[in-house]
Amino acid sequence: MLTPYTERQKTMIVNNVVKAVKDPAKLSKQGYKYLYLCSGFIAHYNHAGFIGYYSEPGKLFFDIVEYQRWNKWENFRPADKDYEYYQSKADIYNRIYNTLLSKGFKNAI
Numbered sequence: 001m002l003t004p005y006t007e008r009q010k011t012m013i014v015n016n017v018v019k020a021v022k023d024p025a026k027l028s029k030q031g032y033k034y035l036y037l038c039s040g041f042i043a044h045y046n047h048a049g050f051i052g053y054y055s056e057p058g059k060l061f062f063d064i065v066e067y068q069r070w071n072k073w074e075n076f077r078p079a080d081k082d083y084e085y086y087q088s089k090a091d092i093y094n095r096i097y098n099t100l101l102s103k104g105f106k107n108a109i
Helices: 005-020 029-036 047-053 059-070 083-103
Strands: none
Touching: 005 029, 005 059, 005 083, 029 047, 059 083
């Protein structure tokens, strides 16, 4: 059974990824691990490769927005194994997405 993210972990990941949109070098290992396990993102072999790939201004912002519809984990139901884990992943992604959209593109990057 997969353990759902805690509220503290969620907040740390959301804050880190939002900062990394402006400066990918600030992406922590925890933020990297979360993102590369989301649909649409690939590991780029390692943390440094991921940061290098997203060093182009706006690229991480656009990919987070573009992949949002793939990262809702809506195919899991309350009776399913690991439902709470996938709901916690969806909550993190939605918080990142909503935070970035509320800032707007120019203020987010």
